[in-house]
Amino acid sequence: MSQQDQLHAMRHSLAHITATAVQHLWPHAKFGVGPVVENGFYYDIDLGDAKISEEDFERIEAEMRKVIEQNQIFERFEKPVDEAIAWAKESNQPYKEELLNDLKRAGTTVAKDLDAGELGTITEGEAAVENVSFYKNGNFTDLCRGPHVESTGKVGAFKLMRIAGAYWRGNEKNPQMQRLYGVAFATEKELRQHLNMLEEAKKRDHRKLGQELDLFTFSDLVGPGLPLYTPRGTVLIEELKNALREISRQYDMQLVSSPHIAKIDLYETSGHAGKFAGELFHVQSHYDQEFVMKPVSCPHHTQIYAARPRSYRDLPLRYIEQTMQYRDEKPGQLVGLQRTRGFTVDDGHTFCRVDQIKQEASMLVEVVRDFYENVGFWGKHWVSLSVRDPKSPENYIGIPEDWDAAERMLKEVAEDYKLDAKRMEGEAAIYGPKLDFMFQDALGRETQLATIQLDFAMPKRFELTYTDEKGEQQSPVMIHRAILGSFERFIMLLIEHFAGKFPVWLAPEQVRLLTVNQEENTVEFASKVLEQAKELGIRVTVDNDNESVGKKIRNAELMKVPYTVVIGEKEIESGKVVPRVRSDMEVQKPHESYDIENFLKTVANEAKSRVSKTSL
RNA sequence: GCCACCUUAGCUCAGUUGGUUAGAGCGGCUGUUUUGUAAACAGUAGGUCGUCGGUUCGAAUCCGACAGGUGGCUCCA
Secondary structure: OOHHHHHHHHHHHHHHHHHHHHHHHOOOOEEOOOOEEOOEEEEEEEOOOOOOOHHHHHHHHHHHHHHHHOOOEOEEEEEEHHHHHHHHHHOOOHHHHHHHHHHHHOOHHHHHHOOOOOOOOOOOOOOOOOEEEEEEEOOEEEEOOOOOOOEHHHOOEEEEEEEEEEEHHHOOOOOEEEEEEEEEEOOHHHHHHHHHHHHHHHHOOHHHHHHHOOOEEOOOOOOOOOOEEOHHHHHHHHHHHHHHHHHHHHOOOEEOOOOOEEEHHHHHHHOHHHHOHHHOOEEEOOOOOEEEEOOOOHHHHHHHHOOOOOEOOOOOEEEEEEEEEEOOOOHHHOEOOOEOOEEEEEEEEEEEOHHHHHHHHHHHHHHHHHHHHHHOOOOOEEEEEEEOOOOOHHHOOOOHHHHHHHHHHHHHHHHHOOOOOEEEEOOOEOOEOEEEEEEEOOOOOEEEEEEEEEEOHHHHHOOOOEEOOOOOEEOOEEEEEEEEEEHHHHHHHHHHHHOOOOOOOOOOOOEEEEEOOOOHHHHHHHHHHHHHHHHOOOOEEEEOOOOOHHHHHHHHHHOOOOEEEEEOHHHHHHOEEOOEEOOOOOOOOOOOOEEHHHHHHHHHHHHHHOOOOOOO
16 A cells, blocks of 8 residues: 555544544434545534534544544445445434435446545446445444555544534535544644644734735725725735736737626626626615626626627727626625625636637736746646536536537647646536636635636627628627736735735835934935935835834834835945845845945836845 | 634733633833834823623623624535
């Protein structure tokens, strides 16, 4: 067995040991599935009216340790499926019974539901099974394919982490079970390392840093999911907007602008009103008209396109808008800047001919790649080629032939650019397939940023046309795209990626001048330097507080200001400064003194170049 | 929305099994000090203990509802 397999078996065995312990403590417990996940395992448990809470972890772990000490053998045996169903009935395990009934019918749906392949005797497309395997340790028996370690004594270090609700088989309409998560490693040391890593990750959580670095806030009066950006946080937004504007110019994208509300009719035509009715914010006019806050900008952009007749020579038309959009998210899913009710997107739509799709999609992949490479995110992502769920065609608008073509072309682009895209069935948008660029936050949660989506459907719904070279009317193709997705999510990633230590071009405060004392000539000189820096477009402040230099340095470092400059007698006399560089930045020439003007010019250039390294 | 948990000063947190006027550090303000590269000193002001209701002689502490948040599930144009 490889080390990997060993670890897997060990984690899976711990899932069984957890269930064993839970059954000892709550004999009436009903069990769902208990697979291995990244770094550990979970088990889905239904205790009826009783509920496990974090307070119970200690005694569950104690009970687990007992089971481990007893070193119970994991004994495998098989039963015919009917006998297995009888067993499930007898032992009052309705969830297992349901799984077994599915197995009996035809195992495929079960296998797909259970991401960890709990019931491994089944493979895709296989017919109903005859025998199912069980594992027994002590007095706990579980339907399971294994593999397991030999005995309960052969597991490494573990810790129960959290308890969460989870719908049976991932379906909201099913009863909700409790999912008991644990982490497990071969050795105590690795477990400790993992827990330390989690502690470190928490320190770069954007919600914590957003507060500490004074970037954004939420207000109970404004409402949940509606972030307020402070002056510092707004700098991040504005710098990103500037960067995008520059890209737009380079690639001939045109800035457009649309209002934040629109008649509901617009979304009825686009199809959003039906499928996303629950997420629309409604606005009632006094004059009998119903509006909604825009959840997307694409329908608006179609109307800009539709405002005049278009020729094949006009295409491609690339519209882009940086605007806030609103979605009435369920309260329970709002998370910091990760999921908000109002969020700013760089929403863009390209209208083109079918023969231009590949060129346009390729260009967008290139833009995305360059942008992310520059901020240092590229390579920390994976790409999803999101296509239809062939089983639920009713979830999509448009005709199947167009979908086939669109899915094929995106796949080609992904291959051309070696994106190593993973084909994700059922992840497509209602109107077309897409390439999604997925990133991880500090705590390892995945989030989508950039996206490129093909859409044959919406132009038809809005009856958009262009005149081709033969004088005939044709439907354009629409490509929805976002480079950074939502500014909120992107800023979340930025904060966590840099742990708040932004490169100079993004730093809310780039230079801080610290006065040694409050004497007139010191203050005067500092404000002269301040003016000089401002003229060069540097974001600069003066700290003239009546505090020690040490304290002021500390404050600047805590706010992660890239450059601090102490102003005192020496500087006034020499006209030179020794910039102090933020501790994380690579300093090539420490303690080097610079002519003030040269120093400021260097910083200004560094900010302009949008690079992540220091130039001093 | 669903499940579990959390909510004490601007921030980070103490607050013994319900028992007088709820504490600390940082930050703020005032004063002293005029400072040379990660925390000068002193004083002082901040809290109906998230909100509302209940139990009790007595509630920050127990119960309930609501609000906000955290971890998941579901969803994510």
